[in-house]
Each structure stands twice: as structure tokens, then as C-alpha cells.
Amino acid sequence: MLAAMPPPVPPPTPAPGAPRVRERADACPGALRLHSADDGHLARLRLPAGRLTARQVEVLADAAEALGDGRISVTSRGNAELRGLADGCGAELAPLLAEAGLLPSPTHERVRNIVASPASGLDGLGTADVQLWARELDERLCAAPWAAGLSGRFLFVLDDGRGDVAGLGGDVTLVAAAPDAALLHMGGRAVRVAAADAPRAALAAARAFLSAARAAGTGAWRVRELPEGHEADVRDVRKALAAEEVPEPVLPQGPPPAPGPLGPAALHVLAPLGRLTAGQLRALLPADEVRLTPWRGAVVAGTDPARLPALEAHGLITRPDSPWAGVSACTGRPGCAKSLADVRADAVPGRPGLPVHYSGCERRCGHPHGDRVDVLAAPGGGYLVDGVPVARTDLARAVTTARTAPRTTR
Template sequence: MPPPVPSPTPAPGAPRVRERGDACPGALRLHAADDGNLARLRLPAGRLTARQVEVLADAAEALGDGRISVTSRGNAELRGLADGCGAELAPLLAEAGLLPSPTHERVRNIVASPASGLDGLGAADVQLWARELDERLCAAPWAAGLSGRFLFVLDDGRGDVTGLGGDVTLVAVDPRTAHLHMGGRAVRVAAADAPRAALAAARAFLSAARAAGTGAWRVRELPEGHGADARDVRDIRDVREALAAEEVPDPAPPQGPPPAPGPLGPAALHVLAPLGRLTAAQLRALLPADEVRLTPWRGAVVAGTDPARLPALEAHGLITRPDSPWAGVSACTGRPGCAKSLADVRADAVPGRPGLPVHYSGCERRCGHPHGDWVDVLAAPGGGYLVDGAPVPRTGLAPAVTTARTAPRTTR
């Protein structure tokens, strides 16, 4: 079956019209890549139980290429899957609780501050919001109509995930209050009702998308005159009247830094996956733990473990120190897994000295690039790369990337 034809890019000022549903892969809808099939598992707040860690590692070894890719939303991808393996993969995931709703598995896109509740920072434990929101999302039949790209972001007030481009963003203000952001507006909600309000906002988006008739996948794609914003939660019947009575200024808190690799309080730690990929052995090495939370920075927060384990995890090849030159370095799949890529970007990647995040892309789609300020290393036709737009031969990547990562932002 030929791949779906993408919708044409709209003219400047014209609304984008989506003539088909999104083609995002899922755990049940696999994507055919050059290195085999790909399955993407939505993990709300990146959360994995110890049992789920084992199942995911086993599935990667038995059915895939033995690795787990961590996405920029803290989800997990299995690559190199054989044709027909879906019949074996789905029961494994379902038995481990990784497929609570087959009809909703692609819409469980929930990012939450990964260290919330572990390090004493933040105004509320938004990991609890994530679990409630996921339960409500899976229980709402209409929510299956969201696209696989619609994103909920839950920030505990530290600002680490506010800049990740959420369609609906909740920010904890204090233990009893949150701000809900959508469509350039924000309203104050009770913290206890925050997950319900986030779901109501998503429902308001779907109503606006149907009225617009453009097939919008994201809030920002709604055409002028058909927008949805945070105030619309007041029009949803299953939200109490007092839930969102007060509009507040929209700007979310300034984006803060992600947690650095290393200890997170007395019983948790944070590590990064080299170039965003974990071997099955590296994933298992995170255990024992109460739970593992994959992060949007392509790492893992390990809760309920002794930070003294960090040297042992470094021996497994994981990034455990903030001064590691590989901290913040990511790459798309590249060759040979992606037919569109112009280079084997993972083999070519060099870290430079620590500084700004850097992302290696095999083509202009720049799949999986970070948010905020980052160094753009793009494969160029005929060999070589563009580092923030400047041509650089492959052999000159290390000094060019070091300069780009460490130069003052105003000179870049």
C-alpha cells in the first residue's frame, strides 16, 4: 500500500487543510521504515513500572533491533520489527498494562515534569495529574478522535516542560491552584480539577476543529475565526461552573532548565541515553526501582533507587554527569533506517564541549529536534553538514559544533 500523500503546505496566511487523519505510528499501527517496522508506545508522563521496563526490554530483543529509542515527548519506540510481529507485540504490551485502551493508544500524549514529587521542587506533584488525566482520556469515547500529535503538557511550576509546545498546558501555581493555557489564553483552575479541565479543553478543540472543517490536528492549526482557547472550558457541561471563572495573563513561566544528570534527592536519579537510544541491557540496568520515567530530553528519571548507583550506570554507557560532552546531544534515525536521510548521522555525531543542546538531522524535516535554543547540524547533499546554516565538512564537525554550543547566543 503506498504511503499517504501529505497535505500541501498552505500559502502564507491561508489555513492548513488536513485531508486525512495523521499517520503517526502507534503500538498497534506500525510504520514501515528502511530498517524494519517501527512501533511507538505512548507513555503518559514517561512512566514505566519495573515490570513494564522488563517487558519493553524483552520485546526490543525478541522482536526488534535490541534498542529502545526515547522520543522528544518521553515516549518509547521499538525499531527493526519484522512484518507480522504486531500479533505478538500487542499481547505482550497489553499484558504489561501498556495498552489500557486500544482505541486511544495513539492519543495518550502527556508530558509531565519528570522530577515532580521527587526532589522537593515544584508547586504540586503533577505526576498525579498525569495519571488521572490518562484515565479520563481513555474513558472518554470522543477523545479517540484527537490526533496522535495532540499534546498535553503538565508543568509543576519549575518551567522545565512549559516550552515543549503543548496544545493544552497546565502549570501548577501553588498546591491548590493551576493555570490552564490553550490558544493564547489562560484561566485559573483548582488543582484538584486540573486534569478534568485539561480534558475539557481538548474537547473544546475538537468542537472547534469540526466547525472549521479543516481537519486540524493541533490547536495552532485552527483557522482564524474558528480558534479554541482556555476560556472555552467554561462552556463544557461536565466542568463545574466555578472551575475556570477567572482569566489570567497567558504567558507561562519562563522555560527553566531540565534536570541535570545526577542525583535527584535522596532516592532518585536522572540519566541520559546516548543519542537518545537505550540498549535493552541499559534499560534493565535502571532497575531495581519503584518506577522509571522516560523524559523529553531522551533520558530517564529513576525513582526509588540509591543515587550511589550512578557510577555503575555510567559503566553501562549511560550519561550520568552534567559535564559530559554527550549531555544534550541527540540525533534523528538517519541512515540506514530512514530513506529520506542523507547521512548516517548517528555515526557522524560528535559532541563538542558541553553547552547548548545539539541535534543531528539527516534531512530538512529535522525529526525529533529539541525545543528552545539548540545547535542545528543538518546533513547536506553531496556530503558534509550545515552547522546552524554554515557549511562544514564532516571532518570539521567537532570544532564547529564546539563553537556553536559554547558561543554567546547573540553571536550565533
């Protein structure tokens, strides 16, 4: 049976300069441990590299309709969430997911947080196909008993050299540096390893983090939470693999793939406000596989890009000039008791430009990484757009200005 969790109580904010001390275990929801929300229970399914087979797409769509609210939320890590789940749905949901291969390890299901360049191997860009690394890393992660001790927030990022995901705040980041080499980044340091050893090196780095976290005794969930003097040293990977330290490592920076064709047999679409209806998810088929992305969309591999107009007719975002490209929102009311507004109903795109995220409260759940327009619900029915009070009726103008203004004037 699935276990429902009460909403977590956030720990007190540490004093400036003091290490964060976590006095409780990570309460991040999973597929077997649900989060209780105002609109029912929530299940979060970890999908390494966002990958879904055609069969898994069908199962996920069926589960959303039969057990949830009929929609699938795509997270900023390319995972999937089912919302509106009723009490006692565990007898149906868990076997459904397990039979489809979406629960390969009940003990490790919350730690399978692996983001990889979604277009890798499809569009001719990038230095190596890191989707293959993601599959090997997932297998190694699930096979290591100690890895179950990682928090549900610990993140592996695998970038194929184009820089589309390297900046997503990974605890362990692998970057393809050449066809036969990878750079492993952790805690501000990097080492160079053979490409064939990249997944094994990433797992060794995660183990070094766990050792440092236990020695620190602060209950750290992420690498950046380790206190001074207890840093996880990526050079420890040398103990397991031949690795060469890289001086002054810099992560590559590049844009995500634009909505539209990705080579001759793949395409990229975005989900409106990060949510897909079950029908929209099924509309992505037929395909060899579907990869959910950190930009709340899907890369569809093994399909004809000429299908894009039909997918647009289903309500998906298929063009880079769509004003809704780059617009995301938290759950908001009525699903979240902390939200001050129904941000999804209030969201307006403005004109295309910078990404924009609508938040119902100061937690800003699900916000994208990097530069963005911040739209925050305020008491009394208004909003703050990049900190400036704006009436709800003026949102479209204010968001357009914020998305398109030169950065020096914002």
C-alpha cells in the first residue's frame, strides 16, 4: 500500500554563516510515499533522463485518468507527478507502475534523480550520447544498497557538452568533454575521467558525498548544504578510478532545444504551464520513446516531425515563437493550501522573451533555474512582478515588459 505523508514542517532558517542542520529525514514524495495536498494525494515518479517507453506512456495516461485528476505534471527535473489521487489507491497504483517497469527498485525509487540532455543522440549535436550514461547510472544506483541513503533531492546531471542541462544545479554533474572523456563536477571542483567510466565515477562521487555528510552530522541532503570543513571532495573519485583534476572548471552554458523538429526523426514540444492531459500524453505516440524534459515538455524520439501541426491542435506548444513557451506555474489554488491565488487561471504569457514563473507563495515551488521573470501572488489579490506590485488586471502588460526589457533596465 502507498503511504500518505502529512505536509512537511520546514526547518528553521540558519543564522548567517551557520551550517544548515536537518533534524528530520527527507520527506520528498515518491511513487510509493505520497504527499497529502488540498486536491488529494500526489505521487512523484522518478524517470531517469525523463525516459518513457511507449507502453509506459499508455500506463501513465491510464493511471492519471483512472486514479487521479486526468493530468500529468512535468517537473523541473523531467519527472512526472500524478495529482488528485484518492485515499486507498495504493492497491491499484503500485502494481500498475511496477508492471510497466516504472518501479524497478522500491528501496531506491526516490533517489533515481537523473537529468540528461534530452536531445542527446537525436539531433547530431553534443559530444556523446549521455542517454546511454543515464541508463547505466540508473542500473548502478539501484544495485548499490548504500545509495538508498541519498535524499530524494540529490541530483545527477548528465550534459552531452551542449550545455543545456549543466546549469541545473546538479549535486554531481557529468559533462561530455570528448568522445572518450568526461568531466565530473562536484562542489566547485572537477576531474577528468574516461567516458566509459563516467557513470561509475558519478556513483563514486555520490558515495563521497554521503561519507562527508555523515562525518559532518548535519543531515545534509545536498552537496551545497555540507558545512565548511566537511566538503565532499570530487578528488576522492581517484580512489576508485584513474582521474585527473581539472583546474578552474567551468560548466558549459547553452540554450535548451527550441520547440519543433529535432533532426529527421524526432521533435520537441512543451506542456502548457507544465501539465499534460492524459490525451495530450497519448497524442505523442507512436514513438520509439518519449523523454520528459526539465523545461516541462517532451522530446519524442522515432517519429515524424511533420506531426507537429497535429500536436499543436492538441494544445501542445510546438513553436519557439509561441508566447506560452517558457511560461510555468506552481500548483496554486485550489490544490495547495499555502497558495494565495489560483495562479494557473491568472497566468498570462505576455510576449515571448525570458522564461516566466508564477508562484502562489514565497516558496516558489517548481521555479526554473537561471534568469527568469518572477511573478509572485501577493495578499489582497495582486501580484509582484520582479518585486514590483501589479494589479491582476495589469499582469499582461507588466509581464510583457519584464520578459522583453533589456536586462540592464530590469
